[in-house]
Amino acid sequence: MSEFNTPLEIDNKGKLNYWIAQMAAGQTVKIACYGDSTTDGHATTGWTRNKFGTNHNDNAPNSWPVILQAILRTMYNNDNIHVYNAGYSGKRLDDGWAVQNFENAITNNPHYGKVDIVMFGFGINDAGHNKGDLLADTLQQTNLLIDKIEKIGALPIILTCNVVRLKSTGDMDSKPFKIERINSMKRYIACTRNIPLLDLDAEMKKWMSNTNEYNYADLQPDNTHWLDLGHSFQACWIANLFYNRIVKINDSNTYESVHFLDDRGNSPIGVNTSSTTTSCKYGVNPYVNPQKFDCKNKVLLDIWVWCEHPNASIVYRRMLGDARTSSIKVTDVLTGNSESKIVGSMLWYGEYSAVDTPEYIKDLKYGLNRIQLIGDMSLTNSVFFGHFDFIVNYQAKLTTKDLLKNYRTFRDQQDLVAPADEPFIETSFCRTSDIYDRYGENVVQLFTRDKNTHIILEGLFDDGSGVFLCQAPGRYKNTINGIMLYFFSGYISIYIHTFDTLNNVNRYEKVGYLNIKKSDSRYSVSLTSFIDNRGYANIQIESEGAIATMSFERVLPNVEPVTSGVAGNVYRRIDKGEAKTMRVEITRFECWYTNK
Known part of the structure; x- marks a missing residue:
């Protein structure tokens, strides 16, 4: 140069x-x-x-x-x-x-x-x-x-x-x-x-x-x-x-994040249509009342990115249902070619929903790119919407991913003692402390509109232990929400989970279970997660020849669960008055995606 x-x-x-x-x-x-x-x-x-x-x-x-x-x-x-x-x-x-x-x-x-x-x-x-x-x-x-x-x-x-x-x-x-x-x-x-x-x-x-x-x-x-x-x-x-509002991505600037109050986002939405009640990265997020601003077919974010790196990605951080069926339009300004993708949901949000959930959109082209979030024509209610990250060498693209690439085996053993009058519950961020994980090192997109997500998990899981399939910042301040695979006496269960980080309180509900009548603590589990044609999240579990499909509709009617986030953190529970050494040992943790 x-x-x-x-x-x-x-x-x-x-x-x-x-x-x-x-x-x-x-x-x-x-x-x-x-x-x-x-x-x-x-x-x-x-x-x-x-x-x-x-x-x-x-x-x-x-x-x-x-x-x-x-x-x-x-x-x-x-x-x-x-x-x-x-x-x-x-x-x-x-x-x-x-x-x-x-x-x-x-x-x-x-x-x-x-x-x-x-x-x-x-x-x-x-x-x-x-x-x-x-x-x-x-x-x-x-x-x-x-x-x-x-x-x-x-x-x-x-x-x-x-x-x-x-x-x-x-x-x-x-x-x-x-x-x-x-x-x-x-x-x-x-x-x-x-x-x-x-x-x-x-x-x-x-x-x-x-x-x-x-x-x-x-x-x-x-x-x-x-x-x-x-x-x-x-x-x-x-x-x-x-252009005085350009976002630049290159070898020396490998990460940029643009939200609705950043002038580079060119958003028509301001602080008078915002909320501060969630755990989102910026502490404030758009919450648009149609009486203040009509989002129908309006450009909510309009970002110009100059990219000089051959491997840079667009990641959208979704927000609670996210403007319903609004679309993201990405234009390669060099050719004028554009692609659009719907990332929102027709479901609503609740206590177990999440914010800042990462969704890989596509790679940036070398040169000038334009990224727009465009409101759905059917919007009639107040809506949230998210923000964009632009990242070099993003590691959570929709390809095959080894979540143990930095380990041969992940081991975490804890000696636990529960008080006499109540059980002891621990949500441990021993494997992934950075819930935002901007480079996607430990991120899994568990539910996405046009893909099926496949996971193989193998290892040793003592009774009462669990592994999170994804976690993200929660619907309310100081919360982290997730979807957990839980092991107990030959039962493999799926739970939705919310953790109050301020008060150290865990809340959870069971989605479903698979009984494989197993006496030891070693498990090999295959999962396929998908969104059905009515918009509900489902997970199919297969282990030891047994198989079960669980719909989130039963526990979250008309509500969206966590769709993506960091995977691999550990949950433990022992009964009141119990003292126990609990082992979690993950020997295989792989993820890949197929078209529906």
Whole structure:
């Protein structure tokens, strides 16, 4: 990566930020993009060569300036942002053309006129045709152009020459090497003049190095001019720099969380439609009364993410039924392709429901992504909704998962003594103390709309012990809720469970059981969990040839249980007056998912 690759690294006086603020405020901002054929749009769909006095946006609809205008207008919801294509194929800066024709190309063009920002990028043709001192000519003419731009009160921004590849074996005087020297000179000028420089060359190389979907040969067939997708990527990258609410994910920033009160969430919901009664991460969550705000088909969260990591995920943290059947729409801005997924539930919530339950949505694309939560058309009652996490190397995708990958065997043995007048109950976070578990190391999605979840659990479980299949923050403050597999005298039972962390109180209800008539403490259990066609959670248990399916409808009529969370924590119970050594030893704990 270039030393100078973002505006703020060079633009120490913050000149660009002024215009970013104006765009965000809904004001008129005019940007001219001045350059050669790589700006003009040569080889893009619908392109015809630019001529003085025309609105070239109409003749180069897939060039990066036109795409940039569309993205910025959408980002800021501001149609007063104008980005003009002033690219001219075959033209140069080193020979004086760019300086001499500045007025004809921009200020005297009846469709453009006076502008606020001029982004300019010449040099490819200079490298191929200059017969004198290329670097000296570049230095002189660039400074003259900057002077002319500043004279009209506009902000100059330098663009490095875009990637040009060798057409034959070359030496150090071949065109690509000359272009690299020009780019170095541009960085020097930007630094000495204290103006922004956007290193398109470096960013296009990074993109090609970090994507397996595209390659140079397909996107730049003539070794010089990018086709539509190449122009789209340039527009996306510049837009991410010009947007003041961007979320960035890269090698040095591997986790971001965005909720409804974060300005990056662009949510229409504020604190006057919120609740502080749950155990959610932020202590406050949206609770939208339809009399205050109608959520029907409204965008509740609208997040723009710039991703520079090849393995970064979108995880939605669900909240108590979660806006019913609202949908999450994910758009790859590069291509315009989008996918939608419903993550809410038609069931209600109760004491045993949970918040911040993680649901893997999909991986981020390299580049610009837009993530929206869109309200259900049928919403008539007050609703909760959750927030988004963006995570590098998320470990709870819907693939095969070994929950013992950091252990050969997980062992936890406790010597317990119950008081004489009441049983002793312990909820132990011995295996997973971090209930939020943002990187998903110990997370299982137990119930999801379009998948069946399969779990194999093997080990030694003394009578009265249990293992949580998932746990998450509870419906009420200072609670942790979960779904537990409980072992006692050959019975394997499913319980819903809530733990009051403040008062150390456990509450639970049995969902169902399987009797395998077993005398020892070693168990091998297979489970399949799923949501039926009426929206209710079910778990099928199989062990020692016996099988049973248990529906949560009986204990939670019209209420959603915990759907996902951390797995593997331990529960123990002994009767009053009893002293006992209790062993839990997990030798196999695997999870995988299949389509319904």
